[in-house]
Amino acid sequence: MKIAVFCEVLGEANNGTTIAALNLIDYLKKKGHDVRVICPDEDKRGLEGYYILPSHKKDLLGLITRKNDIILPIFDSKIMEEAIKDVDVVHFMIPLYISKKASKFAQKKGKVITAGFHAQAENVSSHLLALKSKLVNHLIYKWQYKSLYSRANAIHYPTQFIRDIFEGHIKKQTNGYVISNGVNSIFKPIKVEKPIELKDKFCILFTGRLSKEKSHMVLLKAVSKSKYKDKIQLLFAGNGPLQKKIERYSKKHLSNQPIINFYSREELLKVINYCDLYCHPSIAEIEAISCLEAITSGLVPIIANSPLCATKSFAIDERCLFKVEDSTDLASKIDYFIENPEEVKKLRERYLAESVKFDQENCMKQMEEMFEKEISRRKDENK
Numbered sequence: 001m002k003i004a005v006f007c008e009v010l011g012e013a014n015n016g017t018t019i020a021a022l023n024l025i026d027y028l029k030k031k032g033h034d035v036r037v038i039c040p041d042e043d044k045r046g047l048e049g050y051y052i053l054p055s056h057k058k059d060l061l062g063l064i065t066r067k068n069d070i071i072l073p074i075f076d077s078k079i080m081e082e083a084i085k086d087v088d089v090v091h092f093m094i095p096l097y098i099s100k101k102a103s104k105f106a107q108k109k110g111k112v113i114t115a116g117f118h119a120q121a122e123n124v125s126s127h128l129l130a131l132k133s134k135l136v137n138h139l140i141y142k143w144q145y146k147s148l149y150s151r152a153n154a155i156h157y158p159t160q161f162i163r164d165i166f167e168g169h170i171k172k173q174t175n176g177y178v179i180s181n182g183v184n185s186i187f188k189p190i191k192v193e194k195p196i197e198l199k200d201k202f203c204i205l206f207t208g209r210l211s212k213e214k215s216h217m218v219l220l221k222a223v224s225k226s227k228y229k230d231k232i233q234l235l236f237a238g239n240g241p242l243q244k245k246i247e248r249y250s251k252k253h254l255s256n257q258p259i260i261n262f263y264s265r266e267e268l269l270k271v272i273n274y275c276d277l278y279c280h281p282s283i284a285e286i287e288a289i290s291c292l293e294a295i296t297s298g299l300v301p302i303i304a305n306s307p308l309c310a311t312k313s314f315a316i317d318e319r320c321l322f323k324v325e326d327s328t329d330l331a332s333k334i335d336y337f338i339e340n341p342e343e344v345k346k347l348r349e350r351y352l353a354e355s356v357k358f359d360q361e362n363c364m365k366q367m368e369e370m371f372e373k374e375i376s377r378r379k380d381e382n383k
Contacts, residue, residue, distance in 0.1 A: 001371060002034040002087040004111075008073055008096040010039040012262070015209045015238075016289055017118040020158075020181040021093050027364035036083045038102075040073035051083040075101045084111060088375045094119045095148035103151045112378045114371065115152040117162055119144075122284030122308055126212040141169035149174065154374045156367065158287040161310035177370045181289050182363030186265055187272070189298035189352070194274040201233035201256065202338055203275040205299065207268065207290035208282075210240030210260075215281040215304065220246065221327035224253040228338050234258040235275060237268055237290075272297040277337055277344070283324060284308040296355040300347045302333050316350055319343075 028035045040055035053073035075098040089112040121140035155176045157163035233256045278294035278301040288311040306324040315321045322330040
């Protein structure tokens with residue numbers, strides 16, 4: 001197959017959408033498919049198979065979005081034409097700034113269009129200071145449909161949770177494929193020693209972008225309320241616009257300052273395996289592969305029981321859920337696991353047994369089959 005993957009936002013592998021895109025691209029290439037990647041990332045210029053769109057740099061929009069570590073592309077029909085002229089399918093990762101123009105262009109060229117659902121309305125509304133506005137989020141879902149998904153021949157949903165939410169907002173049933181983004185096979189239990197400076201600490205990990213909807217402040221406040229605050233060491237594997245706020249709060253309220261770092265996959269695997277607990281406090285999340293990576297590597301999670309978060313479905317025990325945005329409840333759950341290490345060991349084995357179904361190779365195979373099925377459907381229609 002010849003497949004174009006349209007990534008309005010690619011950048012560093014520090015968020016779920018980018019990781020999902022890179023995993024899909026790598027898998028398809030390994031399977032021998034001709035993959036064209038359309039994105040605005042200058043650091044990819046010159047790489048085989050990459051088509052680089054111009055981006056907003058010094059204009060007002062560029063200055064605003066770059067503060068949130070986002071580079072927005074400018075639509076260029078010549079680059080699009082070159083990238084998709086002979087492809088079988090164009091796959092869009094998310095609807096954002098130019099997806100409407102790009103998907104209309106692909107449609108006019110008669111291409112099969114598929115689209116991934118990797119951005120909840122709340123991921124957008126959090127930047128508009130309207131994270132909890134039902135009206136704003138409803139309008140964003142409607143806009144997403146008009147911008148991209150109304151032209152898609154098929155939609156990839158990482159979870160049934162987000163499919164149900166989206167179809168509920170647009171009042172339509174879509175041609176959807178529910179396929180997990182999957183966990184890379186590198187993530188597994190390994191023997192690794194804690195760094196000497198952390199030997200006497202209870203290490204709690206969160207992996208992901210440091211942004212408002214991830215609710216890091218709830219975790220920080222929970223640690224400040226814990227009976228064991230002097231013993232707890234937080235590790236944030238990621239970066240993002242809230243880093244300064246996290247650091248300011250921590251200096252005032254925590255005994256141990258969080259370790260904030262961006263890790264390679266190999267480094268992250270080691271960090272996961274020497275940590276004692278994983279915490280996922282997000283208000284909104286479509287899947288949270290980061291949580292699955294931790295579970296697959298042997299970490300027991302504590303997850304926010306948020307109605308806007310699919311991640312809660314990964315919890316196999318009530319002790320691993322806490323009331324969303326309730327730092328006191330989270331503190332009590334953390335304290336319970338610190339006081340009951342034998343229960344953590346038992347839960348670890350249960351989670352490892354459950355994690356097999358998220359094997360990335362199998363998930364990517366399902367994505368490949370989705371492309372093949374939609375291409376075949378188009379050929380049948382054209383007979």
